[in-house]
Amino acid sequence: MTNTRSGTMNLVLFYSPFGRLNYSWRRPASNAENVMTLDYISRTAQLAESAKFDAIFLADKLSRDGTDMLQIEPLTTLGALSAVTKDIGLVATVSTTFSQPYNAARMLSQIDFLSNGRAAVNIVTSTQGEENFSGAIPSKSERYRIAEDWLQAAVALWDGWDDDAVVGDRSGNVWADPARIHAADHVGPYFTVKGPMTVPRSPQGRPVIVQAGQSPDGMDFGARNAEVIFTAKSELDLALAFYADMKRLAVANGRDEESLRILPGVVPIVGSSLAEAEDIAGELADLYAIDDGLAYLSLLLLDVPLADLPLDEPIPVHRLVSLEQAAASPNLHASRYPNLYRIVVDERPTLREMIRTRAKITGHQFQLGTPSSIADDMQHWFESYACDGFTIIPPYMPEGFARVATELVPELQRRGLFRTEYAGGTLRDTLGLSVRQATR
Structure with missing residues (x-):
């Protein structure tokens, strides 16, 4: 089979140290003792980069609820990964419910600088963790109002420095032209931010905005603001409807539908045969x-x-x-x-x-089979316009992802469905997204 849709799909790695089936840490080969080390994490990021993934995505939770063994902190981790990778995008999850836009915007800009333009932020409206932040969980609708105010403040900070604000005039003793640096002066219902930031406009101008809301409030927020949408859709008809709805909502908000990438999750167990994949799934299930x-x-x-x-x-x-x-x-x-x-x-x-x-799938596609059979399903979804690509969620680590990177991805590349080289430049270049211009 060859690709019949113009262009190629996007692939993002959803990184979890133990994989989606986190009880798989009990496997002897899981290397569970070293999952917090940079060596362990960087090996996965570098493997994803060698397979030409668009980005590695780090989720986050701000409290323990019994569903995860551990949760690594995204921003510091991606700062470290920026030094040991070259092309792959770096997506950090940030809670708009329990963070201040100034601190988060500044850290994300710094990661964008350190990575030469590969930063993205996954905006979440937290529904847990209030016990660690001296607060209460707002209602769903209020959480999205907070997120809107948070993002407006962050954008005002990111856009506060003109692209040409840094002039480097040694003879005139002017590193940055004050006339090209602007206060945010954001006064909203939840956040008041004077600005400007202490760092210039970063290589992408702003990090890529990512979001995963599936409720009506979440879809509305994503259609107005997001550039990448993560979603959980296990059936083609549901994915087709969601894709069409999100593109329609984006256009209704004055956007080009191509300014939004929709990437449903897929949890693949790759085997050299269906029998081997079934054996792996059975061995994993026995650990639960x-x-x-x-x-x-x-x-x-x-x-x-x-x-x-x-x-x-x-x-x-x-x-x-x-x-x-x-x-x-x-x-x-x-x-x-x-x-x-x-x-x-x-x-x-x-x-x-x-x-x-x-x-442990929580609504994502569960794919079990050979590289060819899994690629068949992914190709069908992509060419049916049910998605623009996929969020790959390895069920177990590290071998579960290694088989995706070294067996499934080459099959997608052989069919012309996925790139064989990076386009070069920023994450926006990799995703095929334009630079967001300053809104002042």
Whole structure:
């Protein structure tokens, strides 16, 4: 098969030290003892770069909720990775609920400088962590109002230095022209920021703006502001609808639909044969304690009790939270709940099957097979305009990603679906996005 859609797909690596199936740390080859070291993290980033991935994406959580073994801090980590990589983009997750725009904007600009224009920020509206920030969790709609105010302040700071503000006039003793440096003077409902920043306009002008909201509020925010959208869509029809909706909303907000890249998550288990991939999946599932799986699946299903149910029968539909109730819920997992609801209702897997193969996927595509068969599905989605590419979420590390980078990616390249070399320059160049001009 050859690519019949103009252009090539984007691929971003969703980095988690243990992989999506974090209990896979129990594997002897996981190297779990060293996951916090720069050597461990940089090896993965460099492998992704050798495979020509657009970017490596670091998620974040600000408190422990039992769903992750650990959470590395994105900004400091990507600052370090900027020194040991050359081309791959660096995406840091930042909470607009629990951060100040001045500090975050300055750190992101610094990463953009250190990496020669490869920084991106994934904006999230936190639904947990308030116990660590002397505050309370606002409502969903208010969280997005806060995010809007936060981003407006950050943009005013990023745009505060003109592109030509640094003149370097040694004889006149002028390093930067004060007339080309402007205060942000942002006064919003949540943030007041005078500015200007202490650093000039960075190579990209602003970092690439990334967002992952799937609720109506999240989609509206993304359509107005985001340049890359991460999403969880496990079925083609849902992905097609989301893609069309987001592009339509972007145009309705005065944007070119090509200014937005939509990258659903895919969790691939790559084997030399289907049987080998199934064996790997079975070995991983065997590491997951049933009690842990029940607790986590209950959390994903908005705290529905499951411990009293038979493991080898489907979950009773009447026990689930309705989609209407979920839409009004402030729960962290509410926006992705419809994906799991559909799996339970339409596919009717047993509770044990949900625990063993579904509970850690949280609505993403689960691809199990050979490089060729997985590439077939990815190609179909891409050429159907269900996406502009994918967020690759390795199920286990480090070998799970190594097989993606060395077996799946070459198959995509052979079909003309993915680049074989970087375009050169900034992350915006890699993604095919234009530079955002100053808004003053």
